[in-house]
Amino acid sequence: xxxxxxxxxxxxxxxxxxxxxxxxxxxxxxxxxxxxxxxxxxxxxxxxxxxxxxxxxxxxxxxxxxxxxxxxxxxxxxxxxxxxxxxxxxxxxxxxxxxxxxxxxxxxxxxxxxxxxxxxxxxxxxxxxxxxxxxxxxxxxxxxxxxxxxxxxxxxxxxxxxxxxxxxxxxxxxxxxxxxxxxxxxxxxxxxxxxxxxxxxxxxxxxxxxxxxxxxxxxxxxxxxxxxxxxxxxxxxxxxxxxxxxxxxxxxxxxxxxxxxxxxxxxxxxxxxxxxxxxxxxxxxx
Numbered sequence: 189x190x191x192x193x194x195x196x197x198x199x200x201x202x203x204x205x206x207x208x209x210x211x212x213x214x215x216x217x218x219x220x221x222x223x224x225x226x227x228x229x230x231x232x233x234x235x236x237x238x239x240x241x242x243x244x245x246x247x248x249x250x251x252x253x254x255x256x257x258x259x260x261x262x263x264x265x266x267x268x269x270x271x272x273x274x275x276x277x278x279x280x281x282x283x284x285x286x287x288x289x290x291x292x293x294x295x296x297x298x299x300x301x302x303x304x305x306x307x308x309x310x311x312x313x314x315x316x317x318x319x320x321x322x323x324x325x326x327x328x329x330x331x332x333x334x335x336x337x338x339x340x341x342x343x344x345x346x347x348x349x350x351x352x353x354x355x356x357x358x359x360x361x362x363x364x365x366x367x368x369x370x371x372x373x374x375x376x377x378x379x380x381x382x383x384x385x386x387x388x389x390x391x392x393x394x395x396x397x398x399x400x401x402x403x404x405x406x407x408x409x410x411x412x413x414x415x416x417x418x419x420x421x422x423x424x425x426x427x428x429x430x431x432x433x434x435x436x437x438x439x440x441x442x443x444x445x446x447x448x449x450x451x452x453x454x455x456x457x458x459x460x461x462x463x464x465x466x467x468x469x470x471x472x473x474x
Contacts, residue, residue: 211341214323218339221314221326224265225337228258229312229330232297236331237306250300255279258296258312266292278419291317293422293444298327299396308332311397315422315444322444325423327401336401336427344431346405353433353453354406359463362409362456364388365402367395377414377448380438383463384412400424403451404431410460416449424451438464 235254242250259279266275270292274284277294284291292314297303299310308331316324326337336351338344344351356362364384366372372381385391388410394402397420402408404427413420421435425442428435433453437446440461452460 214339215342217316217324218326218337218342220265220269221316221324222328222335222337224262225312225314225326225328226335227265228261228296229328231261232258232303232310232312233330236303236308240304242300242304250304251279252297252300252304254303255297255300259294262292262294262296262314276419278417289319293317293419295397295419295422298420299398302395309395309398311401313397313419313421313423315424315426317422317444322422322425325426327397327423327427329398329401334401336404337423338404338427338430340426340430342430344404344427351405351431353403353428353431354409355455356409356453357455359384359387359409359456359459360389362388363390363392363407364410364412365392365394365399365408366412367393367399371414375414375448379466380414380464381412383466384410384460387459387463396420397424400428400435400451403433403453404428406431409453409456411451413449415447416444418444421449424449 232254235252240252240254242252244250256279259277263275263277266273273290273292274288275292275294276282279296295313297310298313303310312328312330314326315322323340328335334347336346372378394408399408399411403411421444424435425444428451433451434457435451436442438448438450440457450460
């Protein structure tokens with residue numbers, strides 16, 4: 189089973205008892221989240237490429253028995269281990285106190301469209317928000333056997349190795365991805381997509397959570413989504429932050445509550461934001 193921080197280098201710690209307590213708690217939460225996401229993700233493999241039929245929800249998004257079963261596994265484990273924590277899941281909604289300091293966000297299968305077509309780029313997402321700030325995040329891609337995870341102050345890890353964003357200095361040599369090109373026009377963001385694709389070196393279709401994980405692991409410089417729910421992206425603020433990058437809205441604020449989201453590097457973020465605002469534009473190779 190993938191480990192969260194098995195190859196983590198030793199880190200100098202604050203001598204404050206409170207800081208040590210928080211650090212230990214975050215590592216406990218991270219280990220729990222990694223194990224839980226792994227178990228739920230492995231369950232989905234029993235349904236993958238097996239002819240599972242998809243139903244369609246009111247918003248026309250697909251859902252399968254694998255989505256529901258995986259979320260049930262995650263919810264049951266959280267309820268047993270942390271009964272005072274609130275839970276928000278894509279398939280079964282919210283439970284627990286609205287004022288709870290700890291809230292888990294579950295996307296049992298992010299990329300159900302990929303899953304239902306037998307494409308291995310779907311993920312199991314689990315994020316923990318503490319006092320309004322995402323502190324722990326796990327993205328597991330079962331069909332690829334890839335685990336990307338992080339906790340505040342503990343680093344970002346990709347299958348047990350430290351992960352960092354790319355060191356690319358300019359968008360003109362950057363790889364850009366999105367989930368569905370049509371969504372940019374559908375949500376009034378077509379001009380943004382045109383400016384960014386003109387400014388980048390290569391445009392590819394590595395969709396959904398996998399695109400954001402690729403940015404965190406240095407394999408992609410920019411992932412853009414014009415439509416996003418909190419459970420679609422809950423792990424990524426801390427994953428990108430600990431990898432040296434940025435995840436948040438199109439105004440440069442780290443959040444999981446914006447309708448639009450992006451992942452990129454800290455180096456490229458100012459240029460990306462200028463292009464989104466329409467203040468700058470240049471073609472690849474310029």
